[in-house]
Amino acid sequence: MFNYQGKNVVVVGGTSGINLGIAKAFAKAGANVAVASRSQEKVTAAVSQLQALNPEGKMIGVAFDVRDVDGLSAGFGVIADKYHHIDVLVSGAAGNFPATAAKLTENGFKSVMDIDLLGSFQVLKQAYPLMSRPGCIVQISAPQSYIAMPMQAHVSAAKAGVDMLTKSLALEWGVEGIRVNSLVPGPIADTEGFNRLAPSEALQQSVAKSVPLQRNGQCQDIANAALFLASPLASYITGTILPVDGGWSLGGASMAMSELGKLAQKS
Ligand code: NAP
Numbered sequence: 001m002f003n004y005q006g007k008n009v010v011v012v013g014g015t016s017g018i019n020l021g022i023a024k025a026f027a028k029a030g031a032n033v034a035v036a037s038r039s040q041e042k043v044t045a046a047v048s049q050l051q052a053l054n055p056e057g058k059m060i061g062v063a064f065d066v067r068d069v070d071g072l073s074a075g076f077g078v079i080a081d082k083y084h085h086i087d088v089l090v091s092g093a094a095g096n097f098p099a100t101a102a103k104l105t106e107n108g109f110k111s112v113m114d115i116d117l118l119g120s121f122q123v124l125k126q127a128y129p130l131m132s133r134p135g136c137i138v139q140i141s142a143p144q145s146y147i148a149m150p151m152q153a154h155v156s157a158a159k160a161g162v163d164m165l166t167k168s169l170a171l172e173w174g175v176e177g178i179r180v181n182s183l184v185p186g187p188i189a190d191t192e193g194f195n196r197l198a199p200s201e202a203l204q205q206s207v208a209k210s211v212p213l214q215r216n217g218q219c220q221d222i223a224n225a226a227l228f229l230a231s232p233l234a235s236y237i238t239g240t241i242l243p244v245d246g247g248w249s250l251g252g253a254s255m256a257m258s259e260l261g262k263l264a265q266k267s
Contacts, residue, residue: 002227005030008083009230012066012123013093015042017191019140020049021219022090022226027053029227034060034079037093058082066093066119076126085135088230089127091120092140094158096193098151109154116158121165124180133177136230139166140222141182142193143245147253150261163241170239179238181229186245186253189216198260210256212247 004026014023014035027033027050035046043061050059062078064071079086095115099108120139127137144152145159163182170180187194187207194216198204208216225244228234243249248256 002029002231004088004227004230007031007087008034008085009088009090010034010036010079010083010086010127011090011092012036013140014090015039015046015061017193018185018188018219018222019090019092020046021223022092022138022140023050024053025220025223025227026088026230027057027059030054030057031088032058032060032083034062034083036062036064036075038063038065066123067114069122072122072126076130080130083130085132086127086130087132087135089124089131089135089137090140090226091123091127091137093119093123094140094142094193096152096155096196098197099154100151101153104154109157112154112158113161116155117161117165120162124165124169128173128178131173131178134235135178136234137169137178137180138226138229139163139180139182141166141184141241143184143186143243143249143253145182145184145241147249147257149254149257152257166241167239174238179234181234181238182241183222183225183229184241184243184245184249185217185222186211186243186248187216187256188219188222191219197257203260206259207256210248210252211245212250212252215246217244217246 009026009031011023013019015037040063047059047061062075064075142159144156145163166182
């Protein structure tokens, strides 16, 4: 449905889960795709999957931690050498673990802020001079950004910041033709993030029942939205925080997470 042939797409945090699903969708649509994350092993595995999906495409993998500005800058240097410009940037590196605010340490809170919020800022800053005009940035946020959930104060604080970064940079960079939007996945089955918050089949089924569309999402649901947001069909959309969650954020999210929170408190 979408043709990204010849376009250069960079997916930070693109070596597993939702973000790898997005990278694969762009590769299938004909794009050259660069993925980055900390583990060289995961980067290598992701690049070979992407190359298999689009043998004509120029696939790149770089290993860096978004908290390390020198590493990040070197990684974007490699991408600049190979691609010269970036048409689409997806910024989705994140960390999460459940912890009540009372038990959360300063280091735990800081580590999520450093990866999700400061890391996203650094990624966008590194990409900015390389972005084509027009170009598109998609940040991967989370419902915790606007829905309070037990044991997620750190993630809520970080992702709310990510979404305000989206709006602020949409405002500043829109005049140059760079669109910046956030995608907000609901509960996505078979992902590290969801398995950590709902670590059993029974819990995942109960979350599915709290989604108005009565199912947990698939990585492909988020990838489809990313393909749309980066396409000319979305050329008048910027500064938007777009939930792709089967309606979960309409109310089910806070109910389901309160139940999960009570169970986790007891265990
Ligand atoms: P995931 O599989 O754990 O993916 C996270 C990615 O980020 C991995 O590629 C990881 O690779 C990379 N990463 C983590 N820390 C990094 C760092 N410091 N520097 C560079 N890369 C780093 O998680 P996921 O569950 O699919 O989530 C992906 C995104 O969707 C996240 O932004 C998350 O907040 C959001 N989200 C997920 C859900 C869900 O249901 N899963 C719901 C809402 C929002 P390395 O380990 O190699 O670094």
